[in-house]
Amino acid sequence: RYTFFPGNPRWPVWKRNLTYAIRPGTFSTSDDTAARAVFARAFARWAAATTLSFTESTSYSTADIRIAFFGGDHGDGEPFDGALGTLAHAFSPPDGRLHLDAAELWVVSGNSRLGIDLESVAVHEIGHVLGLGHSSDEAAIMFPTITTGTRRVELATDDIMGIQELY
Numbered sequence: 001r002y003t004f005f006p007g008n009p010r011w012p013v014w015k016r017n018l019t020y021a022i023r024p025g026t027f028s029t030s031d032d033t034a035a036r037a038v039f040a041r042a043f044a045r046w047a048a049a050t051t052l053s054f055t056e057s058t059s060y061s062t063a064d065i066r067i068a069f070f071g072g073d074h075g076d077g078e079p080f081d082g083a084l085g086t087l088a089h090a091f092s093p094p095d096g097r098l099h100l101d102a103a104e105l106w107v108v109s110g111n112s113r114l115g116i117d118l119e120s121v122a123v124h125e126i127g128h129v130l131g132l133g134h135s136s137d138e139a140a141i142m143f144p145t146i147t148t149g150t151r152r153v154e155l156a157t158d159d160i161m162g163i164q165e166l167y
């Protein structure tokens with residue numbers, strides 16, 4: 001079953017169209033289009049289950065949701081730990097920070113058993129950005145473990161019930 005953060009924080013009712021931006025310089029030009037498409041697909045999964053919509057913004061400083069890849073200590077009190085271990089983290093609403101560990105071998109498209117599937121982690125972290133905590137339902141995107149080399153991107157009934165209770 002789904003959970004929320006303490007106090008059930010959520011984005012305010014007047015903010016149903018959230019903007020997101022990926023920190024400039026994150027990807028090489030060759031990876032950029034594919035990585036942006038991954039986040040667009042991940043946001044679309046949550047938009048389909050709610051009345052929320054998500055628009056990519058080119059202004060990182062003013063976007064509601066700010067996505068960045070960082071390595072090690074990056075100044076928010078939650079340093080990354082190098083390859084594996086923590087892969088990513090996100091802050092509860094209405095913070096909007098979504099950080100990914102630059103030290104991971106991210107798989108941006110296709111299937112590889114060697115790396116971490118970016119879309120799977122993106123869908124999970126967006127759940128946190130929107131206010132979902134972890135779920136005890138093994139089928140849920142918000143279940144706190146994932147087998148390495150697998151892809152888990154479809155929202156489960158449990159995730160949908162949780163997000164619909166918030167929005």
Ligand code: TQI
Pocket residue numbers: 085086087088089090091120121124125128133141142143144145146
């Ligand atoms: N990162 C943890 C996570 O996102 C960080 C974390 C722990 C956290 N407790 C939290 C974030 C509470 C917000 C609220 O769960 S992680 C998975 C999963 C991680 C784990 O790197 O361990 C995914 C990131 F679910 F597969 F285990 C993404 Cl999908």
Ligand code: ZN
Pocket residue numbers: 070074076078089099
């Ligand atoms: Zn961080």
Ligand code: ZN
Pocket residue numbers: 124128134144
């Ligand atoms: Zn989580």
